[in-house]
Amino acid sequence: MTLHIGMVGLGRMGGNMAKRLARAGVAVIGFDPDADARAAFAAIDGCQSVDSLEEMVHALPPMRVVWLMVPAGEQTEATIAELAPRLHSEDVIVDGGNAFYKDSVRRAVDLASYGVRFVDCGVSGGVWGLENGYALMFGGSPAAAREIEPFAKILAPAADSGWLHCGPSGSGHFVKMIHNGIEYGMMQALGEGFALLKGKEDFELDVAAIAEMWRHGSVVRSWLLDLTADFLREDAELADVAPLVADSGEGRWTALEAIEQGVPAPVLSLALIMRFASQGKGEYADRLLSMMRNSFGGHKIEHTAEPSGKAK
């Protein structure tokens, strides 16, 4: 019996996940608000696109599984609001986006009023997931979790590893949130370490060669180090890369979770805060410190090159 799934959101993540499912013989019905994305998707073997969520519901055999890979927040909220009344009892919505876990707890309750089951699923693996498989961590009732297991076994790196039903609704996105919090800390640790290697100018260290060497037998070997070795091999100076790091929900939520639990997570929190600093959000404080040093000690103030305007 052919497995069917509806995939909503055919971007970098959803599109690749659909491809991985289709390659394994799953019939994937895809929808994306963008017509070009739909057309590109329809050209993939085993994939069919539809022009609306309504049409998707009709195209899927019952007990429908609709997997959302849309941005967390308003778009997820709007998609679920449009989808829920069209689905039938026992159908399953999987939210594979990076939603805040408390939203997922609420959505599971809300959807239950339609008889629709909800699974919150954290997905890790980025653009490499298509080939390597994705780590999947999901939350929901045992019955609902069982419905998505056949898909998890295909999306994961192997049928018996890389996926987990973590617990009740919200727990999938909770575990993904903590995963990303750890990711922030690991990235910052690697970033700071390589900055100190680069900063030791008299040794003229080849940071690309060091990254590659550490991949073999060292304690810090990791997938993030593998990626770092790859891009440093191409360009170790990174002069063209702006020193500005975006942050997203999970890093902030992890820091807030630590405060809510009253459990110290200073490194995860500081890794987040260093991203704020990279975004220039600490500049007003720096200007203020510079003025204070001038006020009490007469220390020189450096002036900005641009004409004076509103300070960041």
Place this chain on the structure above:
Amino acid sequence: MTLHIGMVGLGRMGGNMAKRLARAGVAVIGFDPDADARAAFAAIDGCQSVDSLEEMVHALPPMRVVWLMVPAGEQTEATIAELAPRLHSEDVIVDGGNAFYKDSVRRAVDLASYGVRFVDCGVSGGVWGLENGYALMFGGSPAAAREIEPFAKILAPAADSGWLHCGPSGSGHFVKMIHNGIEYGMMQALGEGFALLKGKEDFELDVAAIAEMWRHGSVVRSWLLDLTADFLREDAELADVAPLVADSGEGRWTALEAIEQGVPAPVLSLALIMRFASQGKGEYADRLLSMMRNSFGGHKIEHTAEPSGKAK
């Protein structure tokens, strides 16, 4: 032609490295101040023990390579002081311990006055190195580095990976120091993340299963996570493990290096500081804060169970 090497220090690291070399056909002459360690070593195939450094020098054919795996600091200093005058011109001392890189720069200069060449070599891999191989990062002149390459190719996970001549004297221990600094940050990030998983009591998360799942396809997959998954599988509560984390030189030196360079490494520094906190070194500050809260707000002071003594 058989390769010969002298190994000084036959503990967990030196003993296993000697075994890995002997398995590959290297004739290993070993010395350890402890007679039992020497006897155990002599029983290994391809290994021979000697009763003094003097005897080791006589037992090795020229151009001698003597590899030290002794604790950094006084023991390394004393061993080199005893060994140097006994060695001959062009002989090589390799310090495979975790010495401070500035000591290694100084030792290379000091040993040059004896005509003895010095290679500082950071070794990573812990107790798993015997089977998996060690990551080796070494510093010294190109000629001296070439002398130890045949051994590096055996000790590393593979002949063509996991070892690197990083640069001049001191650079091997410098790179190892930064490696360990990164290790501190990664460990703390994982520790904090798992604490938040454990702290989310209403989800009753299986942290061992989560660690195992993350090993496959996630962004945080790493050797440290592999080890974590292994020990959590045996015991996820860790109730018998004292929450006290030792620190060693490299973590402190990394934080000092950041200050010396004037380059921010807040996460690596904080990971170190959290180990100090785990050692109870922050308790006087905590007592003080408790007293202040009592002083200005009348907040209750908790009293220690033990009779009053000298506060930590």
